[in-house]
Amino acid sequence: MLRLPLKEMQASSGMFKSNAPLIRRLLILLQFLPGVLSWGKEGHYATCKIAEGLLTQEAITTVKMLLPDYANGDLASLCSWADEIRHNPRWRWTGPLHYIDTPDFKCNYDYCRDCHDFAGRKDRCAAGAIYNYSTQLSYYGLPASEQKYNLTEALLFLSHFIGDIHQPLHVGFTGDAGGNTITVRWYRRKTNLHHVWDNMIIESALKKFYNLNLAVLVETLRTNILEDWSADIPSWEVCESNQTVCPNLHASESIRLACKFAYRNATPGSTLGDEYFLTRLPIVEKRLAQGGVRLAAVLNRIFVPVQPSRLRSDS
Ligand SMILES: *[C@@H]1O[C@H](CO)[C@@H](O)[C@H](O)[C@H]1NC(C)=O
Ligand SMILES: *[C@@H]1O[C@H](CO)[C@@H](O)[C@H](O)[C@H]1NC(C)=O
Ligand SMILES: *[C@@H]1O[C@H](CO)[C@@H](O)[C@H](O)[C@H]1NC(C)=O
Ligand SMILES: [Zn+2]
Numbered sequence: 264m265l266r267l268p269l270k271e272m273q274a275s276s277g278m279f280k281s282n283a284p285l286i287r288r289l290l291i292l293l294q295f296l297p298g299v300l301s302w303g304k305e306g307h308y309a310t311c312k313i314a315e316g317l318l319t320q321e322a323i324t325t326v327k328m329l330l331p332d333y334a335n336g337d338l339a340s341l342c343s344w345a346d347e348i349r350h351n352p353r354w355r356w357t358g359p360l361h362y363i364d365t366p367d368f369k370c371n372y373d374y375c376r377d378c379h380d381f382a383g384r385k386d387r388c389a390a391g392a393i394y395n396y397s398t399q400l401s402y403y404g405l406p407a408s409e410q411k412y413n414l415t416e417a418l419l420f421l422s423h424f425i426g427d428i429h430q431p432l433h434v435g436f437t438g439d440a441g442g443n444t445i446t447v448r449w450y451r452r453k454t455n456l457h458h459v460w461d462n463m464i465i466e467s468a469l470k471k472f473y474n475l476n477l478a479v480l481v482e483t484l485r486t487n488i489l490e491d492w493s494a495d496i497p498s499w500e501v502c503e504s505n506q507t508v509c510p511n512l513h514a515s516e517s518i519r520l521a522c523k524f525a526y527r528n529a530t531p532g533s534t535l536g537d538e539y540f541l542t543r544l545p546i547v548e549k550r551l552a553q554g555g556v557r558l559a560a561v562l563n564r565i566f567v568p569v570q571p572s573r574l575r576s577d578s
Contacts, residue, residue, distance in 0.1 A: 303430075303461040304343045305469070305477055306551060310426040311342035312481045313488070313555025314562065322559075322566040325403060329418045338422060345423035356380075360392035360420070361427050363514055364437040370522035372434055372514045389428040390510035396421040397508045400565050422558055428510055429554035431525045431546070432460045434517035442525065448534040456529050464547045467540055484552045492552065499553050500560035507564045513557070520546060 315338055318326065327336045334341050348354045349361070359380035365372050380387035386395065399417040402410065427433045435441030435457070442456030449463045465480075473479040488496060502509035524546050529535060 303346060305465050305480075306430065306461065306547075307342040307346075307423060307426045308339050308477060309465075309481050309484065309551045310429070310554040310558060311339035311422055313484055313552060314422070314558035315339060316485060317556065317559035317563075319563045319566070321568060322562045325566040326418065326562065329403075329415050331415060338418075341419055342422055342426065344419045356387075357392075357420075359387045360389060360424060362433040362435070362441055363388045363390060363428070364441070365434060365518050367436040367438040370518055372511070372518045374511050389424050389433060390514050392420060392424045393428065393508050393510040396424070397561060397565060401507065403566065421561070425510075425513075425558045425561065426554045428513045428517060429550040429557075430460055431517045431520040431550065432457050434514045435521050435525070442521075442529075445529065445531050447529055447532070450534075450536055456525065459529075459535060460525055460547070464540060464544055468544050468547075484548060484555070487548075488552055488556065492549075496556060499556045508561050513553075517550075520550070
């Protein structure tokens with residue numbers, strides 16, 4: 264499915280060297296030092312970086328306006344913000360917004376049945392959060408005095424949760440917490456299945472195919488979007504009945520992929536190696552790309568030149 268990245272690796276790494284500011288390159292390098300690397304960071308970075316390249320002028324302008332100064336206009340640099348704050352007491356309630364638990368072995372998803380937190384509070388799941396924060400952002404044209412919510416937070420949450428909902432095991436079985444309680448070996452290292460899909464597959468790919476350079480992985484996915492996948496992009500972007508977001512579609516795709524690829528041949532205690540890695544990597548790469556394309560499509564639909572009549576009739 265995904266062609267071997269080696270050719271692009273040489274071609275595009277030169278490009279990045281010539282125009283990436285030194286600081287940016289240092290930051291990317293820092294992510295690969297042991298201990299600095301945080302869980303799932305590369306996947307979210309890749310998704311947001313792909314989205315950034317596909318935004319309309321209006322969307323770029325609004326995103327940059329909403330980002331805090333220290334982001335230097337780079338959405339991808341804050342794409343893991345939602346993970347970083349989730350253990351602060353003030354934000355602990357957002358934990359369940361990162362995933363969706365579905366009934367064991369059913370391999371399907373239903374908003375009414377599945378979108379709640381562990382205490383049964385409705386809409387507290389990744390899909391509910393995507394509706395919530397996209398709705399908040401759709402009022403960005405109103406004067407600040409009429410804003411009920413912090414739209415910087417809404418943008419960072421939305422960008423993160425669209426990434427999460429594309430990770431197949433973020434829409435997994437309740438009984439194993441999306442693979443978190445399934446202990447496996449990733450080559451020789453002991454870990455769990457959820458972590459394999461959040462991190463290990465991407466990290467092994469970076470080592471094996473991308474010269475430990477996340478920018479090269481992003482560039483390879485971009486090339487695939489323009490070439491191999493280009494015919495599919497319109498179908499990735501569109502939502503049923505012209506809706507702005509369609510998290511239910513993405514969640515249904517994810518649980519199906521979880522059953523077909525993530526859980527399969529990954530029973531507790533198993534060792535996952537080359538065979539699992541090389542057959543699942545194309546799925547992971549495609550989901551990163553789809554997350555990026557869809558995040559861009561959503562932001563482009565939300566950030567259109569303001570139509571005051573639309574805002575007034577909605578509020
Ligand atoms: C929607 O977002 C706001 C701001 O973070 C939050 O207070 C509210 O509880 C959220 N609603 C749901 C259903 O998650
Ligand atoms: C919005 O949220 C961000 C992140 O939590 C915070 O740094 C910023 O001060 C908030 N802005 C306002 C106007 O409250
Ligand atoms: C979606 O929007 C397009 C363009 O605005 C319009 O032509 C089409 O009829 C709409 N479809 C639905 C199902 O609302
Ligand atoms: Zn998350």
